[in-house]
Amino acid sequence: MQPDVRVCYSNVRSGAHPMPHCRHLTSASLEALANGLYTAALDGRPEQWETALGEIADAFGASRAFLQPCEGGASWGSVRPIFVRAEPEWAQSYIEYYGALDPLLPLAFRMRGPDRAMLDRQILDRRDFERTEFYQDWARPQGMNTGAFGFFLPDRPAKHRGWGVLMLVRDSRSDVFDQGEQQRLEALLPHVRRAVSAGLQLGSAMSERDALAAALDRLAPRGALLVNAQGRVVFANAAAETLLARSDAPIGRTRDGTLTVSARAPSAVRADLVRLLARAAGKDGQSAEGGTVHIPVENLTARSIVLEVLPFADARPFGSTLVLVMIDRAQEPPQDPPLTIKALQARWDLTPAEARTALLLAKRGTGSKMLARELGVSPTTVRTHLQRVLEKTDTHSRAALVALLLHGPV
Incomplete structure (x- = not known):
């Protein structure tokens, strides 16, 4: 050659x-x-x-x-x-x-x-x-x-x-x-x-950047975003770009590229997203930690979504600290299912501790440390409970679990 x-x-x-x-x-x-x-x-x-x-x-x-x-x-x-x-x-x-x-x-x-x-x-x-x-x-x-x-x-x-x-x-x-x-x-x-x-x-x-972009594109139909420490989207795979381009989408980009939520979503949801992005980026000297947030919509033409926000291990090709945002789209329009500890126990044979942990995750969409503080247990215990819940519900990520709890039959 x-x-x-x-x-x-x-x-x-x-x-x-x-x-x-x-x-x-x-x-x-x-x-x-x-x-x-x-x-x-x-x-x-x-x-x-x-x-x-x-x-x-x-x-x-x-x-x-x-x-x-x-x-x-x-x-x-x-x-x-x-x-x-x-x-x-x-x-x-x-x-x-x-x-x-x-x-x-x-x-x-x-x-x-x-x-x-x-x-x-x-x-x-x-x-x-x-x-x-x-x-x-x-x-x-x-x-x-x-x-x-x-x-x-x-x-x-x-x-x-x-x-x-x-x-x-x-x-x-x-x-x-x-x-x-x-x-x-x-x-x-x-x-x-x-x-x-x-x-x-x-x-x-x-x-390296091209290889990473190709890898994230292969995650379709799941959307994937890379967001920098300032909250700006630096990469979106094809599935995420399609969602961001919709005028009725639950999430979008501002003129400067900042990831934001729909104006129809509650202001508390917007604050939750900003907080999760900052925490996953390790801002203010805190250790980087992921979490989930549910973005609801009020019309029937768009589906609500669940964002799984994760620290990104290697962001060198993009030259800055990045956060990986995975997008799970709910299968049904948002509802208010009767989420209770007893209902979760009956549906998936969860223990009271597992059901309590899953319920708090669905309502707060936070990481293990925050859940541990509210439940009065260690982060290791939270992770153990959630791992068992994932196995019993046949889901493979916290975002998928939240989507199931909020929109699946309970």
Whole structure:
């Protein structure tokens, strides 16, 4: 399988005039090149990396520029090897054959150091280089005359860790790179390293985010929302989006994306949702804890729902603390079933303690700690009672249990 490589050839210079030198490359010019690299890292598109690399080639008077890993695989994940101003067939021939014959890169790699630049004549005697098959059959036909190598080691993520190299090449119309240009290349290398590292981390985060979104989409027909610590919806799977789009839905989003309940719902329900979201996000220094809340509606065209609000373990792909909100839709319009301890005992053969715990859960929709305080028992006891109730009622979550108790036949 051939590695994925970006080749940009549209900006090849022509004419007989030598390329300019970078002896007068100022700190402001280096800053502009660094900004181009960071823009490429944040943008993520290969075309933006090509633009940044082309600007570096121009600044150093190079006819071609290459950015690629030199160990640990064919790519760094989201940051692909890029050949700027090299004909596609020549770039591909380097990857498929001539790269293994390149005498300079392996020698330079052995001499490498973090953010270190080297010139070709410091690596191999010119006469020895010109006698190689690589020079005669690949470099010379392209007019490649002299080169500079800059090595760097990207930061995490570790799975993409591996040395990288920025290569600048001049053709026979230009002078060789000098030590001043070598020093300026070394001054640029920390920015190359940071930009590639940032690109890897952002690309990894986007991949994780896409995988997470796909997983939540597979929960359909259950709706799933990810809500940040400010109460704003940052992701909704397809089932949740369908519900949020309805004008008569029990829940919705404000203009700034904040999750809210229908204006027809009691104000106490809105307060319960805000409280549950804050508690699940671990705000005010409290330990994160989940819970459930019933959102009723008063018309017959929409169904009431039960929201199960849970702390979300790994929110790194989204860059903030998140809460997972699972949506269970009731099968019948909201009613006021005669919920009593005796009725629950008779229906599902619950013990008095189990029935009392289930009844309080249905009425308050709170987490284990709050239920424990009201019942005067430990959270462990509450969890034990609820687990037995789930087994006896053949339900698999607290939200499903609340929906059954509120809307199922008792």
